[in-house]
Amino acid sequence: MLLPRVSLGFWHNFGGIDDYERSRRITRCAFDHGVVHWDLANNYGPPYGSAEETMGRLMDEDFRPYRDELFISTKAGYDMWDGPYGNWGSRKYLMASLDQSLKRMRLDYVDLFYSHRYDPETPLEETLQALVDIVRQGKALYVGISRWPLEALKVAERYLRERDVPLLIFQDRLNLLDRAPQEEGTLDFCREGGIGFISFSPLAQGLLTDRYLNGIPEDSRMSRGKFLRPEMLTDELLSTIRRYNEEASARGESLAEMALAWILAQAGVTSVLVGASSPEQLLKNLRCLNAAPFTP
Numbered sequence: 001m002l003l004p005r006v007s008l009g010f011w012h013n014f015g016g017i018d019d020y021e022r023s024r025r026i027t028r029c030a031f032d033h034g035v036v037h038w039d040l041a042n043n044y045g046p047p048y049g050s051a052e053e054t055m056g057r058l059m060d061e062d063f064r065p066y067r068d069e070l071f072i073s074t075k076a077g078y079d080m081w082d083g084p085y086g087n088w089g090s091r092k093y094l095m096a097s098l099d100q101s102l103k104r105m106r107l108d109y110v111d112l113f114y115s116h117r118y119d120p121e122t123p124l125e126e127t128l129q130a131l132v133d134i135v136r137q138g139k140a141l142y143v144g145i146s147r148w149p150l151e152a153l154k155v156a157e158r159y160l161r162e163r164d165v166p167l168l169i170f171q172d173r174l175n176l177l178d179r180a181p182q183e184e185g186t187l188d189f190c191r192e193g194g195i196g197f198i199s200f201s202p203l204a205q206g207l208l209t210d211r212y213l214n215g216i217p218e219d220s221r222m223s224r225g226k227f228l229r230p231e232m233l234t235d236e237l238l239s240t241i242r243r244y245n246e247e248a249s250a251r252g253e254s255l256a257e258m259a260l261a262w263i264l265a266q267a268g269v270t271s272v273l274v275g276a277s278s279p280e281q282l283l284k285n286l287r288c289l290n291a292a293p294f295t296p
Contacts, residue, residue, distance in 0.1 A: 001225070002296045003037050003071065003169070003196060003198070003264035003270050003271045004035055004036055004037050004071075004271060004274055005264055005270075005271055005272065005289060006032060006035055006260075006271065006274060006285065006286060006288070007035065007036070007037035007038070007039055007271045007272070007273045007274070008027070008030045008035050008038050008039065008273075008274065008275075008276065009039045009200065009275045010023075010038060010040040010046055010051040010052075010054070010055060010106050011042055011051065011274045011275050012044070012045065012046070012051075012275060013049035013233065014050075014051040014054045014055070015044060015045035015046055015051045015054065018053070019279070020054060020057065022277070022278070023054050023058065023246065024058060024061075024062065024274050025276075025278070025279050026278065026279055026282055027058055027062070027063070028045075028062065028279075029279035029283065030282060031063070031070075033276070033282075033283070036069055036070050036071055037070075037071040037072075037073070037271065038055070038070065038071070038072050038073070039073050039198075039273055040052055040055060040072070040073065040074040041074055041075035041076070041078070041114075041116060042074060042075065042076050042078075042080050042097045042100065042101050042103070043078050043079060043080050044215075048079075048080055048081075049080075049100070049101075049104055052074065052101055052104035054059075055072070055082055055104070055190030056104050056105045056106035056107075057106075059106050059191070060106055060160045061106065067107075067164065070111075071111045071112065072099070072105070072107065072110050072111050072112075072115070073110060073111060073112035073113070073144065073205065074101045074105070074110050074112075074113060074114075075114035075115070075116035075144075075146060076093060076094050076097035076098060076101070076114075076115070076116055076123070077089060077111070077114070077115055077116025077117040077119070077146070078116055078117060080093075080097060083196070088117075088119040088121065088122060089115055089117070089119030089122045089127040089139055090119070090122050090126065090127075090130075091126050091127070091129070091130040092230060094127065094130045094131070094134070095130060095133075095134065098110070098113055098139055098140070102139065109138055109139050109140060109141065110140050110141075111140070111141050111142060112140065112142045112143070112144050112168060112169065112200075113131070113134055113139070113140035113142075113143055113144070114142070114143070114144040114145060114146050114171065115127055115131060115143075115144075115145050115146065116146050116147075117146060117148070118147065118148040118149060118152055119149050119192065124152060124155050124156065124159070125159065125275070126233065128155075128159045128160060131143040131160065131165065132160065132163045132165045135165045135232055136161065136165075141166060142168035142169075143160065143167065143168060144167065144169040144170065144171060145167060145171070146170070146171040146172065147171070147172055147173075148170075150184055150185060150189060153170060153186065153189065153196075154189065157189075157193055158281070160215065162179070163213060166194075166252055167195050168194050168195070168196060169196035169197065169198055169199070169270060170186070170196070170197055170198075171188050171197075171198045171199075171200055171273070172186060172197070172199065172200070173199065173201045173265055174187070174197075174199040174202070174205070174266070174269070175199065175201060175202050175203065175204050175208060175246060175259060175263065176209060176259050176262055177204045177208065177237075177240070178201075181197070182266070184235055187266065187267075187268045187269070188268065190268055191267060191268030196271070197268050197269050197270050198269075198270055198271045198272070198273055199263050199269060199272050199273060200270075200273045202260055202263050202272045202273065202274065203206075203256055203259055203260070203274075204259075204260060205228050207228070207233075207237070207241060208241065208255055208256060208259040209254075209256045209259075210245065210255055210256075211225065211255065212233060212238070212241065212291060213238075213241065213242060213245055213255075215233075215242075216230055216233060216288075226274055241255070242259045244258070244259070247260070249281055251291070251292050252292070253287070253291060253292070254284070254287075256284065256285065257284070257285075257287045257288050257291060258288075258291065260272055260274065260285060260286040260288035260291075260293075261289075261294075262294065264288060264289075265293070265294050272288070
């Protein structure tokens, strides 16, 4: 299976009616420039489910004739509804959630369905067999796993392979500031086993852009403290970001372009997952595909 080197994430920018026209412009731009892997999850929004609802509307109004050119993924694993079966990795939750996702996206199947996180309470075999059965039911063509510990990932790879539903891709955070998949051996395991690897949060929630080079802007994500907190921007971190920015400038690139290109240059990386708030931002991100090579 061949995935585009850059994939589009349907995150908080794609939830809600007010964002629809912007979402439409971004997805049209993405499709026109060959970005055909669109990454969703059941709880992307807010509110939960609204990103998938946006996807469904886009399918009906724009992309239905091009369904076979699109590679659409969704996930289940995080909090979605109240009660004991609206979270984690039980068979009931995964199957019920995917049925709901398909209705929201107005699709008969997804190309890729992920277990979004490792569940320490549910037996691995229950979660994995649910993924196998989802493929055999025709509701997903491939399965993936996101952010499982390496030892659990090894169990999953073997279990799925033995049932002729090979693990297509593993999704985890990898960027210039967070290299855990490299340091812990996850990326090597995926590469050696023929498992694709897709990186999310490639710009570290905006830290690897020019956004915070001179402090914390009043309208920034960090000033609101939603995903980033002001105390995280230490003098040491700011010094590192500025050093990376100088290296990017020497390469004739923006910091964001270099950060994305660095991920794609890592052995074993299949694709990088970007978010975009406008077509212009998406096109800037796509420049990473033509970035200069890195020296050792």
